[in-house]
Amino acid sequence: MTDTKRIVLSSDHAAIEMRQAIAKHIAAKGWEVVDIGPTTPESTHYPKHGAAAAQMVAAGDCDLGIVLCGTGQGIMLAANKVKGIRCGVCMDTFSAKMLRAHNNANMLSIGARIVGESLALEIVDAFLSTPFEGGRHGTRVDMITALED
Ligand code: RB5
Numbered sequence: 135m136t137d138t139k140r141i142v143l144s145s146d147h148a149a150i151e152m153r154q155a156i157a158k159h160i161a162a163k164g165w166e167v168v169d170i171g172p173t174t175p176e177s178t179h180y181p182k183h184g185a186a187a188a189q190m191v192a193a194g195d196c197d198l199g200i201v202l203c204g205t206g207q208g209i210m211l212a213a214n215k216v217k218g219i220r221c222g223v224c225m226d227t228f229s230a231k232m233l234r235a236h237n238n239a240n241m242l243s244i245g246a247r248i249v250g251e252s253l254a255l256e257i258v259d260a261f262l263s264t265p266f267e268g269g270r271h272g273t274r275v276d277m278i279t280a281l282e283d
Pocket residue numbers: 146148180203204205206207208209
């Protein structure tokens with residue numbers, strides 16, 4: 135990676151440790167990490183954390199976002215309610231690559247109760263190191279965007 139890019143991280147209570155491990159991992163690779171918490175383990179509501187991260191990406195405050203909850207599903211659903219967000223849950227590295235290469239996703243979601251930390255870091259690396267292929271995939275992503283209007 136040549137240019138420093140900003141990435142927002144968020145989770146619910148089910149994924150605090152994994153989120154912090156991801157933050158450390160990608161900061162070491164040169165990303166500017168904006169970790170918006172939470173930091174304490176009390177039960178909380180994933181929609182507000184997913185929305186907060188998604189709004190930062192949609193506003194252009196961050197280039198990309200990573201969100202986590204127990205399954206990755208609830209916080210992904212919340213993030214995708216924000217206009218301009220394309221967020222997918224990945225439990226494997228191939229899906230993470232395709233999420234960028236074909237879907238031009240700007241957010242990744244991971245289930246901290248599904249995958250272990252080592253795999254989660256590999257998924258993150260796959261997502262962050264894969265460029266969008268454009269071409270016919272751009273046409274399809276534009277069709278997704280058109281559904282928002
Ligand atoms: C919290 O118990 C759990 O429901 C949440 O982390 C997530 O898995 C929801 O999709």
